[in-house]
Amino acid sequence: MADVRRFLYINRKAPYGTIYALESLEVVLIGAAFEQDVSLAFLDDGVFQLAKGQDTSGIGMKGFSAIYRALGDYGVTKLYVETDSLATRGLTLDDLQAITFEDENDGYTEKPSIIPVNKAEMAKVMAEQDVVLSF
């Protein structure tokens, strides 16, 4: 497709309290087929979506945190995490699950998908987009 646009999906909500996180993922997975330039942003309570060790057995809901680790296979390799949101919630990058992708432009070397950014850098990421979908 000649017209490649920069899509940013902004995730601002905790994963199971509302359906936004799950349905945002569904858009990302469908959208991957359109071969656009896709980035994901995680800020506010959205940083909890990437927390490691999630176990939903106690709440009777299907867990979906493993899907984030598969995003690289869909060509979704840029996951911007806002570090102020982490710090505010007592989290560090070590509390997030490891998410990687195989870089086809670099001999399929495994590289981290999570890109930590501060607020100013996140604003810059947003300003560079063509389409911003906020969930």
Next chain:
Amino acid sequence: MKFSILVNEGPYTHQSSDSALQFARAVLDKGHEIYRVFFYHDGVNNGTRLTVPPVDDRNLQKRWSELAAAHALDLVVCIAAAQRRGVLDEGEAKRHGKGEGAANIAPGFRISGLGQLIEMGIQSDRLVVFGD
């Protein structure tokens, strides 16, 4: 300019649908084009014909249907989100064995996939999101 609109919240609980409707009217009044309106999350509940708001309140589904009829708008309800929340057209009602007459999609709305959301992001000059 070519606009598309994403409505992410249900009617009445949230202002999203009202604001989107007023924005859509303003866009059309100014002579711009609306490529598509896509309803996602609880926004799909804007597209059920079974809502019966009090007579002294606005009927959002009716307002959307009327606007669509007047301007040939493409109102699309996400199929996955709609199935979760019980918004069905004839085909879906039959496919899921929900019985005769179970279809509740409102006039002017159609049910389709998330690809329609991505596509409108590609085809429009501006995609405006109304949500929480």
